[in-house]
Amino acid sequence: MKELLSGNEAVARGAVEAGVKVAVAYPGTPSTEILETIAERHRSVYAQWSPNEKVAFEVGIGASLGGGRALVTMKHVGLNVAADPLMTFAYTGVNAGFVVISADDPEMHSSQNEQDNRIFARFAGIPFFEPADSQESKDMLLAGFEVSERFDTPVMLRMTTRISHTKTIVELGEPVKVSERKFVKDPSKYVMVPANAKVRHQVLSQRLVDLQKFSEETEWNRIESNGSPVGIIAGGVAYQHAKEVAPDFDYFKIGFGYPLPIERIRKFVAAHNIVLVVEELEPFYEEQLKIAGIRVEGKKYFGNLGELNPTRVAQGLYDAGLIKNVVHPGIEAEKLFPRPPVLCPGCPHRGAFMALRKLGVAVTGDIGCYTLGMLKPLNALDTCICMGASIGMAIGIEKVNGSAKGTVAVIGDSTFFHSGITGLLDAVYNQSNVTVMILDNGATAMTGGQEHPGTGHTLMGTPANRTDIETLVKALGVKNCRSVDPYDYEATLKAIEEETKNPGPSVIVTHRPCVLMPKRIMDEPFVVDLELCNACSACFRISCPAIAASPQTNERGHPKAVIDETMCTGCMLCAQICPTEAIVLKSKFVAA
Amino acid sequence: MTDKVHNVMIVGVGGQGVLLASEIISDVAMRSGMDVKKSEVHGMSQRGGVVTSHVRIGKKVYSPLIQEGETDFLMAFEQAEGLRAINWMRKDGIAIISRSSMVPAIVTSSKDFTYPDDAVAEIKKKLAKVIAVDADKIAAELGNPRLVNTILIGVLSNCLPFEANIWIETIKSLVKPKLVDINLKALERGRQIKLEAVKA
Ligand SMILES: Cc1ncc(C[n+]2csc(CCOP(=O)(O)OP(=O)(O)O)c2C)c(N)n1
Numbered sequence: 119m120k121e122l123l124s125g126n127e128a129v130a131r132g133a134v135e136a137g138v139k140v141a142v143a144y145p146g147t148p149s150t151e152i153l154e155t156i157a158e159r160h161r162s163v164y165a166q167w168s169p170n171e172k173v174a175f176e177v178g179i180g181a182s183l184g185g186g187r188a189l190v191t192m193k194h195v196g197l198n199v200a201a202d203p204l205m206t207f208a209y210t211g212v213n214a215g216f217v218v219i220s221a222d223d224p225e226m227h228s229s230q231n232e233q234d235n236r237i238f239a240r241f242a243g244i245p246f247f248e249p250a251d252s253q254e255s256k257d258m259l260l261a262g263f264e265v266s267e268r269f270d271t272p273v274m275l276r277m278t279t280r281i282s283h284t285k286t287i288v289e290l291g292e293p294v295k296v297s298e299r300k301f302v303k304d305p306s307k308y309v310m311v312p313a314n315a316k317v318r319h320q321v322l323s324q325r326l327v328d329l330q331k332f333s334e335e336t337e338w339n340r341i342e343s344n345g346s347p348v349g350i351i352a353g354g355v356a357y358q359h360a361k362e363v364a365p366d367f368d369y370f371k372i373g374f375g376y377p378l379p380i381e382r383i384r385k386f387v388a389a390h391n392i393v394l395v396v397e398e399l400e401p402f403y404e405e406q407l408k409i410a411g412i413r414v415e416g417k418k419y420f421g422n423l424g425e426l427n428p429t430r431v432a433q434g435l436y437d438a439g440l441i442k443n444v445v446h447p448g449i450e451a452e453k454l455f456p457r458p459p460v461l462c463p464g465c466p467h468r469g470a471f472m473a474l475r476k477l478g479v480a481v482t483g484d485i486g487c488y489t490l491g492m493l494k495p496l497n498a499l500d501t502c503i504c505m506g507a508s509i510g511m512a513i514g515i516e517k518v519n520g521s522a523k524g525t526v527a528v529i530g531d532s533t534f535f536h537s538g539i540t541g542l543l544d545a546v547y548n549q550s551n552v553t554v555m556i557l558d559n560g561a562t563a564m565t566g567g568q569e570h571p572g573t574g575h576t577l578m579g580t581p582a583n584r585t586d587i588e589t590l591v592k593a594l595g596v597k598n599c600r601s602v603d604p605y606d607y608e609a610t611l612k613a614i615e616e617e618t619k620n621p622g623p624s625v626i627v628t629h630r631p632c633v634l635m636p637k638r639i640m641d642e643p644f645v646v647d648l649e650l651c652n653a654c655s656a657c658f659r660i661s662c663p664a665i666a667a668s669p670q671t672n673e674r675g676h677p678k679a680v681i682d683e684t685m686c687t688g689c690m691l692c693a694q695i696c697p698t699e700a701i702v703l704k705s706k707f708v709a710a
Numbered sequence: 711m712t713d714k715v716h717n718v719m720i721v722g723v724g725g726q727g728v729l730l731a732s733e734i735i736s737d738v739a740m741r742s743g744m745d746v747k748k749s750e751v752h753g754m755s756q757r758g759g760v761v762t763s764h765v766r767i768g769k770k771v772y773s774p775l776i777q778e779g780e781t782d783f784l785m786a787f788e789q790a791e792g793l794r795a796i797n798w799m800r801k802d803g804i805a806i807i808s809r810s811s812m813v814p815a816i817v818t819s820s821k822d823f824t825y826p827d828d829a830v831a832e833i834k835k836k837l838a839k840v841i842a843v844d845a846d847k848i849a850a851e852l853g854n855p856r857l858v859n860t861i862l863i864g865v866l867s868n869c870l871p872f873e874a875n876i877w878i879e880t881i882k883s884l885v886k887p888k889l890v891d892i893n894l895k896a897l898e899r900g901r902q903i904k905l906e907a908v909k910a
Contacts, residue, residue, distance in 0.1 A: 122740050122748075227751040251747075284749040284774040285733075287740055355774070362773035428777045447779030449836050451797035454790060455823035457723065457814050459757030490757065495819045658819035663758050667818045677818075684855075 123288045125281040128252035129191075129219060130155035131288070132259035133163050137296035139186025139214070141165040142174045144536065145565040146193030147228035148282040149221035153191060154566075157577045163189075167568055167577045170505075170536040171196035175203045175218065182216040182272075183308065185299035187263055191219040194235045195504065199537070201238070204272070208242040209318035210308050211270035211325075214299045215263035220246075221277045224398045225425035228279075230485065230504065232424070234399035239274045239376050243322050245329050246274035247338065248353040248375045252286040258373065260294065261338065269325055269332070276375070278398065280355040280425065330377040338373030341386060348440055349390035351383065351403060351414065356426050360396045363432040364441060378403060380410050387412050394419065394438060398426050461490050463664035464639065464687030466630030467557050469604035470528065471498035472660055472691065473611040479524040479618060480515055484508040484538070486530035487563045487632075495659045499528060506537025512552040513545055524618025527554045531587065532562035532570045539594070545623035546595040553617045553624045557604070558587055559632040567635025591625045598624035605630060607694040633687050641688030644681055645707050650700035651678040657692040657701065665692060715768030716870065717776040721795045722787030723812050724758050727859040730884070731785065732763035734863055735870075737880045739767040742872045749774035758814065760791060767870075783869055785862050787845075788812050789829035796836055804905065805837050806865045808845035808858050841865055841905055848899050854889075857896040864900015874901070 123131065129152045133141055141163050143153045156165040168174035171192045178190035192200065197220050204218070220238065223229040239246040245265060247258040255277065262273040306314050333339060346367045350360050353372035361369070370386045370393075372378075387393045387407075395404040395416035404416040419434035420426060432444045461468050471491035474481050475498040483489055483499035484507060492499035501511055512527035519525070529538045534556050545552050562568040569575045574584040591599045598620050602613040610628070617624035633639045646668070653672035657665050657679050664685035667677035681692075683704065693701040718735060722728040732748050739746040750763035764776045778798055784805040786792030792807040799805065807830055817823045826832055830842045843865060849857040860881070867877050878894060885893045 120740070122736055122746065279751060280749060280774055283751060284747055285736060286747050286774070287745065358772045358774065363777075365772070427775045428773045432777070445777050445779050447797045447799075448801040449779070449797050449799055452793050452832070454794050455814070455817050455825060457758070457760050457791075458816065459724070459759035460815060462757065487757070494816065655819065658815070661815050661819065663815055665815065665818070666813055 119290045120287055121290060122285050123252045124151065124283055124285045125249065125252045125255040125277055126151040126283070127155045128256040128288050129259050129275070130160055131290060132256035133189050134160045135256070135291050135293050136215075136260045136263045137187055137293055138163050138189045140178065140181035141189040141191070142168055142177045142181075143191040144168055144171045144174050144196060145562055145568045146196050146221070147565055148223060148279040149191045149193045149196075149219060149277070150565050150568070151282070152219060153577060154568075157579070161578070165577050167570065169571055171199040172203060175200035178216060178218070179203060179207050182212045182214050184301045185214050187215045187296060189217055189219070189259075191221070193229065194220055194222040194233055195229060195231065197235055197238055198504075204238070204242050206310050206315075207272050208244050209310060209315055209322055211321070212266055212272060213302065215266035216272045217259060217262040217266060217275055218272060219275050219277060221279070221282050222399075223279050225279070230502065232399060234402060235274070236276055236375060236402045237400060239276065243326055244272050244274055245269070245374065246276045246376050247373060248276050249281055249373070250354055250357045250371070251281070252284070252288045254373065255281060256288055256291075258338070265332070269329055271325055271329070276354075278355060278425070326377055330380070333374050333377050333379040334382055336374050339379045339382065340371050340373070342369040342371060344368055347391040349386055349393035350396055351386075351393060351407075352396040354398065356396045356398050356431070359426050359428045359431040362428045364435055372403065375403070378406055380407070380412070383407060384410070384412050387414060392438075392440070394435070394440070396420060396426070396431055396434070458493055459490060460493065460661055460663055461487065462633055463662050463685045464633040464689040466559055466604045466628060466632070466689075467491060468660060468662065468689070469607055469610050469691055470555055470557055470628060471496045472607060472695070473614055474498045474526060474528070476611060477524070477614055477618075479526050479614070480519070482508040482511040482515065482525070482527045484527070484529040484533045485564070486533055488528060488530055488557055491528070493661070496661050505533050506541055509538055509541025509545060509552070509554055512554070513541070513548065513550040516550055516552050525552050526614065526618065527552055529554065529556055530563075531556060531558040531560065531572050532568075534587065535571045535585070539590070542591065542596065542623070542625070543594050550623055551621055553614065553626065555614070556587055556591075556625060556627045558627055558629045561632045561635045563632045563635060567632065587627050591627070596623055596625050598622065599627070601627040601629055603630065604628040605689050605691060607691060639687055643683040643686035643688055643704050644690070644693055644701050645683065645704050646679045646681055647700045647702055647707060648678055650698045652698050652700075653678045654697060656695050656697060660692060660695065662692060713769050715766055715771055716783070717781045718765040718767070718783045718785065718866070719776060719781045719795060719798055720763040720765065720785045721791045722761055723791060724761055726761070726787040727856065728761040728763050728787065731859040731863055732765050734880055734884055735765050735866070737884060738872050738876050739765075741876050741880060745769060745771045747771045747774040760794070762795070783866060785866055787858055787862065790826055793826060793829040793832050796833060799837060801837070802839070803837065804839040804841065804869055805833055806841045806843065806862050807833060808843050808862060810846050810858060839905060841903060843900075843903060849896070852892060852896055852899065854892055857892065860893045860896035861900040864897040865903045867897070867901055868904055
């Protein structure tokens with residue numbers, strides 16, 4: 119049977135075929151749909167969201183030691199959070215197979231950096247596979263579990279946005295037979311105190327030698343010969359781009375990327391006049407080959423920033439003198455207005471940012487939909503580094519600058535559970551005067567509205583214990599904790615003003631559900647009374663997609679406002695800041 | 711069909727149904743026995759940003775991405791987004807543009823940016839084969855503003871070498887059951903719009 123599947127859907131299917139017992143993750147683009155697909159279509163596999171990637175990874179380790187195959191998925195930066203267990207799990211090795219998906223995001227389509235996690239695999243000393251389409255994503259997951267069990271090692275399947283989110287045709291397979299395993303007590307293997315870890319580090323070293331041999335033999339690394347004097351070494355989507363523009367060259371297609379099949383590549387290079395490495399981001403393959411004294415080039419022609427595409431690969435091959443023509447677009451690009459993503463009409467985050475902008479305090483931000491509060495014309499968020507960073511950074515700023523104007527950290531509910539709790543604990547412990555705003559919209563909205571510990575539901579749709587944010591905040595030792603309705607502009611303003619003046623850490627929680635998820639919220643829309651509108655543009659500056667310029671202008675030619683009734687959710691924020699009270703509920707509006 | 715790969719690009723604004731449209735086109739290609747790759751970046755797609763999908767159809771497709779300047783068919787659900795994608799087109803490519811326009815808040819709230827007066831006219835200056843469709847109006851006539859994408863798919867279906875019934879079967883299997891009938895009507899309305907008719 120054939121199906122058109124994204125790389126992520128193919129991995130989910132692979133989980134069933136590989137007999138995975140536990141699939142666990144924290145959402146993150148471009149990895150999220152793997153677990154969502156398992157929960158939707160492949161319910162024989164137990165799947166769960168954990169509060170963050172470190173916990174997810176540890177649940178996966180436990181499942182593996184307990185004797186069931188474990189799949190852990192995350193976006194590239196998630197592996198930073200999970201790095202601690204990863205680095206030492208490489209020493210202990212597995213019981214049942216363990217595969218971690220690292221979904222990297224070259225070009226940063228939806229990320230704060232574009233780190234290349236192939237380097238993480240080498241850093242930890244674990245092998246990785248690099249699929250080039252959905253079929254390989256599924257098949258390499260199965261191969262990954264075999265390698266994991268055969269060599270007693272965690273394995274990485276390294277995907278990228280263009281693999282995870284590209285649909286290609288997949289031939290489905292049957293579930294394989296997986297041998298039964300049980301938890302076995304073995305402290306010398308699983309208790310990493312120095313004496314044991316020293317031994318296990320030697321085991322890891324020897325394992326890499328064995329994996330190197332495997333890499334030389336496996337068909338996941340293959341030569342495609344066309345009798346060309348030019349050779350290309352490539353894996354992942356870079357291989358597809360190169361095949362697209364230069365199908366007649368010879369290829370060394372890398373599917374098993376670490377340890378590299380150095381000796382086979384040495385022979386391949388020796389048999390060609392010139393060999394280029396085509397790889398995205400870091401010169402990961404290129405440097406290892408050069409260190410081994412193998413004559414290749416790569417980054418010189420293709421660069422190490424952003425994602426590759428056929429145009430860039432063609433240009434690189436052209437610059438290297440290997441192809442004669444590159445396609446030049448016949449039509450020039452048009453210079454147009456930008457269309458950045460914006461907070462939705464009715465987004466409850468908007469009220470918080472309107473108030474913060476008004477107060478002009480220093481605002482450390484975090485990662486989620488609310489990061490969009492940084493965009494013009496809201497301009498209300500000053501920093502974004504990584505998930506959970508807002509609170510610690512606010513503490514640091516406040517220690518240096520004092521609390522005269524107030525320092526506010528803004529963090530979403532899912533992010534607070536992910537890694538904000540320890541930051542707040544620090545604020546309590548070290549008596550910081552920061553104010554923390556927890557924007558609780560009852561969802562992990564940015565990545566598509568996933569459940570989390572505060573929503574009352576699990577990934578598989580069953581009811582769950584719900585952690586109450588205020589109870590948790592108070593238990594951490596925060597004395598000043600209150601909630602405010604972010605649709606009430608004056609109240610939000612007042613709450614922030616007061617709490618930034620209060621000594622000690624304060625927490626303001628806003629509770630209003632996301633307007634998109636889990637269900638779409640639409641209340642009675644507002645309309646603009648054009649008789650009253652004086653074109654002051656105050657409502658334009660709250661950046662609501664439902665508010666547009668009307669063709670009508672005031673005497674100085676400035677446009678009045680008009681509200682798109684199909685988009686307006688009735689949140690009332692614009693009505694509250696309109697100085698002429700021109701914005702009114704549709705049913706209350708009486709046309710003159 | 712020859713070895714030639716057909717490059718289809720679909721553009722629009724988050725929430726306009728770009729992803730479902732590219733799904734339907736890709737599925738039709740697969741059902742017709744072709745190799746197909748479809749690539750897009752989701753993530754911000756629900757937040758009113760630009761959404762672009764690449765669909766490549768042929769006997770054997772390698773890269774999931776179209777090369778700039780190599781798009782055979784452009785389908786735009788918003789006219790300014792059609793203009794934004796113009797450099798991806800082959801000069802002899804066909805652009806199917808809905809006359810819909812969505813002016814973002816950033817244009818309304820700032821003097822630095824303007825929305826083009828007539829994006830379709832700009833596109834026509836650069837491309838010979840443009841099919842501009844009053845898709846909003848047709849969708850309203852059919853009774854559902856969200857049918858713009860299916861109407862445009864109907865227009866596109868005239869340009870691709872796949873049988874009419876495969877389009878119908880695919881829509882039946884990918885669209886929510888209660889919306890199938892109205893979507894088939896939208897497809898048919900689109901199929902009545904042909905390049906020649908528009909040019910005449
Ligand atoms: C370590 C890490 N994991 C995952 C992500 C992906 N990610 C970005 S924002 C976000 C969640 C945001 O949820 P929340 O804090 O509730 O804010 P909302 O989007 O709902 O406003 C996630 C999972 C990330 N950037 N970094």
